[in-house]
Amino acid sequence: MISDHRGVPVRTGRAAVNGTKLHYRTAGSGPVVVLLHGVPKTGYHWRHLVPKLTARHTVVVPDLRGLGDSARPADGFDCATMSDDIAALMAHLGHDTYTVMGEDWGAVVGYQLAARHRDHVEALVFAEALLPGFGFEDHTALTRENVSGGMFLWHLGFYFQPDVPEMLIAGHERELITYMLKEERSYPDTATADAIEEYVRCYSMPGGIRSMLAVYRAMLVDAEQNREAARTKLDIPVLALGGDAFIGDRNESQMRLLAHDVTGHVFEAGHDLAEEVPDEVADVLLTFLNDRLT
Numbered sequence: 001m002i003s004d005h006r007g008v009p010v011r012t013g014r015a016a017v018n019g020t021k022l023h024y025r026t027a028g029s030g031p032v033v034v035l036l037h038g039v040p041k042t043g044y045h046w047r048h049l050v051p052k053l054t055a056r057h058t059v060v061v062p063d064l065r066g067l068g069d070s071a072r073p074a075d076g077f078d079c080a081t082m083s084d085d086i087a088a089l090m091a092h093l094g095h096d097t098y099t100v101m102g103e104d105w106g107a108v109v110g111y112q113l114a115a116r117h118r119d120h121v122e123a124l125v126f127a128e129a130l131l132p133g134f135g136f137e138d139h140t141a142l143t144r145e146n147v148s149g150g151m152f153l154w155h156l157g158f159y160f161q162p163d164v165p166e167m168l169i170a171g172h173e174r175e176l177i178t179y180m181l182k183e184e185r186s187y188p189d190t191a192t193a194d195a196i197e198e199y200v201r202c203y204s205m206p207g208g209i210r211s212m213l214a215v216y217r218a219m220l221v222d223a224e225q226n227r228e229a230a231r232t233k234l235d236i237p238v239l240a241l242g243g244d245a246f247i248g249d250r251n252e253s254q255m256r257l258l259a260h261d262v263t264g265h266v267f268e269a270g271h272d273l274a275e276e277v278p279d280e281v282a283d284v285l286l287t288f289l290n291d292r293l294t
Contacts, residue, residue, distance in 0.1 A: 002047045002061070004028055004054040010061070014069075017088035020076065023069035024089060025061040028054030031122075031293065032095045034086060035061045036113075038104020038129070039212055040177045041272075042068030044198045045103070048278035049285075057289070060098070062089055064106065066211025068202050077214035078221045079105070079132075083112035087120065099289065101125035103274065105215055108132065108222060111258065114236060115229035122293060124234065124259070125285060127241040128271050131254050133223030134230070150246070155180075159216040166209060173204045185270035186245045187277075195275065234259035237292040241281065243269035263288065 002010045002025055010027040025043055033053060037045040043061040053059050063070040065082050076082070086109065090098055099122050102110030107129035114121040130136035130153075139146055139153045146152035159165055169176055177199050182188035202208055238259040240252040244266050252264030265284050269276040 021071040032098035036102035036106030052282035072207030103127040
């Protein structure tokens with residue numbers, strides 16, 4: 001369960017938008033922040049951060065298309081389409097302007113949301129993600145540097161192969177998810193039992209793993225979309241967040257190619273900042289929102 005700053009459970013709902021149905025959570029009041037999770041996670045990833053925001057902000061926490069408790073359509077897993085899902089959801093909820101914060105694949109979706117729906121996005125927080133078309137692909141190569149530096153993304157090639165990953169992962173969702181969450185963190189104990197149970201529940205449902213793989217399999221399309229979007233730099237404030245044990249300051253260097261006004265911060269952490277160091281993330285995020293949007 002996710003609660004607000006008063007300990008009151010957040011409101012939940014489902015909305016039919018952009019040809020699919022999205023599950024979402026919402027709480028708080030004030031300027032709006034939408035939080036977009038990555039893989040293999042759901043909106044539950046933000047459970048520690050939500051109560052740190054709701055005293056001063058309205059927070060919307062969707063489960064991305066095909067993930068969490070959202071519907072699992074057959075297609076539409078490129079990040080531009082997924083960003084249109086979120087734009088439609090925010091319009092459905094009556095939010096005309098908002099800040100978007102994304103992590104991992106949610107950050108890639110967040111970038112596309114800012115690029116495609118500029119009139120509605122006031123600021124972007126881009127956390128712990130490599131952007132297709134801007135260096136992500138380089139880390140799939142079996143090189144000494146990638147392996148020794150901890151950035152050999154072996155699973156991307158595996159996930160691209162049709163049918164075989166589904167066959168091998170089926171019945172082993174818990175093992176895969178637990179491994180991925182703990183391996184990429186500086187503080188593996190922050191992958192708590194409740195979170196693992198929630199992620200395993202969602203990814204074990206019919207279509208859960210297929211949808212996860214579909215996000216990765218759209219990566220070459222995402223690269224084209226990102227290169228096209230980058231032809232016009234973002235003119236909104238961007239906060240790029242990294243963990244020093246994973247993507248680190250690469251988040252900022254990527255965003256400087258894509259936006260004019262970029263602030264960077266690197267935490268002593270791994271890949272899952274909002275679960276590993278939520279207090280530190282909240283401090284940096286709230287300072288950014290207060291300084292740049294007031």
